[in-house]
Amino acid sequence: MITIIDLGIGNIGSVINMVKHVGGECEVSSFPSVIKRASKLILPGVGSFDRAMNKLREIQLEEVIFEKATIDKIPLLGICLGMQLLTNSSEEGKEKGLGLIQAETLSFKKEFSKQIIKERVPHMGWNDVHVLHSNGLTENLIEPSRFYFVHSYYVRCHEKKNSFMKSHYGFDFDSGINNDNIYGVQFHPEKSHKYGKKLITNFIKL
Amino acid sequence: MNNKVIICKNCIYDSSMPTVIFDDNGVCNYCLLIENLKNQYKTGTKRGEEDFKKIIDEIKLAGKNRPYDIIVGVSGGVDSSFMLHKSIEWGLRPLAVHYDNTWNTSIASENIRKITQSLKIDLYTLVVDNKESSDIARSFFYANVPELDGPTDIALAETLYRAASKFKIKYIFEGHSFLEEGISPLTKAYIDGGYIKDVHKKFGRIKMKTFPNMTFFSFLKWVILYRIKKIRPFWFIDYSKENAKNILMNLYDWEDYGGHHLENRMTAFNHSVYFPVKFNEDQRNNTISALVRSGKMTREQGLMEYNKPHYVENGLVEYFKKRTNISDEEYEKVMKGEKKSYLDYKTYKKRFERLRPLFFILAKANLVPMSFYLKYCFPIKNNK
Numbered sequence: 001m002i003t004i005i006d007l008g009i010g011n012i013g014s015v016i017n018m019v020k021h022v023g024g025e026c027e028v029s030s031f032p033s034v035i036k037r038a039s040k041l042i043l044p045g046v047g048s049f050d051r052a053m054n055k056l057r058e059i060q061l062e063e064v065i066f067e068k069a070t071i072d073k074i075p076l077l078g079i080c081l082g083m084q085l086l087t088n089s090s091e092e093g094k095e096k097g098l099g100l101i102q103a104e105t106l107s108f109k110k111e112f113s114k115q116i117i118k119e120r121v122p123h124m125g126w127n128d129v130h131v132l133h134s135n136g137l138t139e140n141l142i143e144p145s146r147f148y149f150v151h152s153y154y155v156r157c158h159e160k161k162n163s164f165m166k167s168h169y170g171f172d173f174d175s176g177i178n179n180d181n182i183y184g185v186q187f188h189p190e191k192s193h194k195y196g197k198k199l200i201t202n203f204i205k206l
Numbered sequence: 207m208n209n210k211v212i213i214c215k216n217c218i219y220d221s222s223m224p225t226v227i228f229d230d231n232g233v234c235n236y237c238l239l240i241e242n243l244k245n246q247y248k249t250g251t252k253r254g255e256e257d258f259k260k261i262i263d264e265i266k267l268a269g270k271n272r273p274y275d276i277i278v279g280v281s282g283g284v285d286s287s288f289m290l291h292k293s294i295e296w297g298l299r300p301l302a303v304h305y306d307n308t309w310n311t312s313i314a315s316e317n318i319r320k321i322t323q324s325l326k327i328d329l330y331t332l333v334v335d336n337k338e339s340s341d342i343a344r345s346f347f348y349a350n351v352p353e354l355d356g357p358t359d360i361a362l363a364e365t366l367y368r369a370a371s372k373f374k375i376k377y378i379f380e381g382h383s384f385l386e387e388g389i390s391p392l393t394k395a396y397i398d399g400g401y402i403k404d405v406h407k408k409f410g411r412i413k414m415k416t417f418p419n420m421t422f423f424s425f426l427k428w429v430i431l432y433r434i435k436k437i438r439p440f441w442f443i444d445y446s447k448e449n450a451k452n453i454l455m456n457l458y459d460w461e462d463y464g465g466h467h468l469e470n471r472m473t474a475f476n477h478s479v480y481f482p483v484k485f486n487e488d489q490r491n492n493t494i495s496a497l498v499r500s501g502k503m504t505r506e507q508g509l510m511e512y513n514k515p516h517y518v519e520n521g522l523v524e525y526f527k528k529r530t531n532i533s534d535e536e537y538e539k540v541m542k543g544e545k546k547s548y549l550d551y552k553t554y555k556k557r558f559e560r561l562r563p564l565f566f567i568l569a570k571a572n573l574v575p576m577s578f579y580l581k582y583c584f585p586i587k588n589n590k
Contacts, residue, residue: 010452047452121324122457152457
């Protein structure tokens with residue numbers, strides 16, 4: 001059973017559909033009591049970093065998620081903004097992140113203007129994803145896989161070992177991050193058809 | 207006569223509005239209309255998405271060898287901003303077109319800049335002379351008619367067509383969503399280029415030079431000769447304003463301006479002061495009813511929201527008076543003065559009615575909106 005965390009911001013319907021589509025069972029909740037007894041968590045996300053962090057604190061989920069991930073060590077998957085929330089901080093806002101993976105969330109726009117890169121922001125559409133080292137999520141993924149992205153901020157890990165997938169948009173960035181049982185992907189597996197199906201199936205099997 | 211007001215069981219439209227009628231279950235004709243539209247366009251279903259995808263393919267084919275595929279009219283508001291975002295996602299090459307009536311809030315202008323720059327979308331802006339814009343607003347105010355904001359609608363439509371012809375673009379995307387905004391009921395509000403001309407001739411003080419008015423012949427030219435089509439993507443695909451706002455804020459640092467239509471001071475004044483005070487009509491029920499219908503708000507929440515006073519931005523009324531150069535006394539006089547309508551002025555309405563069969567064909571071909579045909583080509587019954 002996968003528990004999908006609902007922050008009440010953004011549409012999580014497609015995540016639910018994808019889990020069900022590949023034969024997984026899921027429940028959706030924003031209650032600490034429900035999250036506390038979860039055996040697997042997905043943290044989806046659309047919206048802004050600060051708003052999501054504030055919401056997590058408001059409904060008293062920050063601590064619960066932190067404990068589930070670090071003490072109970074259940075598999076946790078952050079998607080898009082959900083992945084960015086796993087990092088220490090974001091250039092999008094002022095709030096601290098969950099700090100579950102040693103990484104920062106940075107702005108494409110800022111970096112593009114520094115490096116004089118003439119790409120659109122957000123990075124939007126299908127793009128290649130290269131697996132840097134394999135783990136439970138990467139099983140049977142062909143090289144490169146193609147996933148669907150929509151984001152204006154990207155993640156940079158402090159240490160190479162925490163980055164297991166990379167993609168290129170203007171420059172290389174970490175499109176998949178991992179620390180033990182904690183996973184984050186920048187793309188949307190729920191919108192990535194067969195590649196997404198494979199990745200979600202792998203997550204169910206963890 | 208029974209004066210009891212009946213409220214629809216499904217939304218918050220009530221029997222005080224002309225053209226609202228109820229069925230045996232107490233549900234209004236507009237709820238029924240929305241249901242029919244939903245069935246017709248298969249809104250938000252796989253079929254609807256597929257139908258829309260076919261339209262996109264058609265557009266891409268037509269835009270081949272041209273620099274742009276579509277025009278998106280932008281205001282800095284949520285619908286048009288999100289439309290730009292989606293257009294890029296759909297792989298289209300949009301030209302953003304903005305009609306600046308010089309009453310914009312700075313939030314709106316900033317939003318337009320942020321999105322077009324981020325997505326590297328070219329922006330074509332037509333700015334009307336600000337004195338002229340004030341003069342036209344003053345004319346409609348002194349004419350005692352409810353269409354204070356009408357000239358902006360006409361000028362925007364004309365600007366979109368002009369840009370389309372200039373850059374040889376055949377499609378215009380409109381951000382309307384009947385699920386989020388409803389279909390505004392047929393009221394006595396009306397606007398066309400002839401009406402603007404007549405009101406301005408009678409009450410204007412300076413010549414109309416830069417205002418992009420749409421005459422009867424330019425209208426026919428755009429739809430018959432240029433055959434420019436208007437498409438409403440949100441009639442096909444799933445759309446939620448709330449969702450769109452979240453995405454825009456996250457991806458573009460887009461800023462919320464706090465309410466439907468409030469991104470422009472002229473619209474805000476019209477919507478939250480002029481219309482409710484002078485004409486005792488409240489246009490918020492369109493949006494609220496739409497949200498109630500689609501279950502985004504309960505009926506009770508909707509009625510509560512509707513009964514709240516209008517939010518009026520600090521200094522809005524003063525701004526209007528200053529821009530139009532209307533004294534406090536004059537302002538009060540007009541606000542409490544007589545109510546007139548388009549029937550008191552020269553318009554193209556009779557011509558539209560005479561040419562109804564032609565407009566039916568044009569509406570069927572997506573060249574004029576179906577709502578134009580239904581609203582403008584039939585005489586409106588005066589059941590006051």
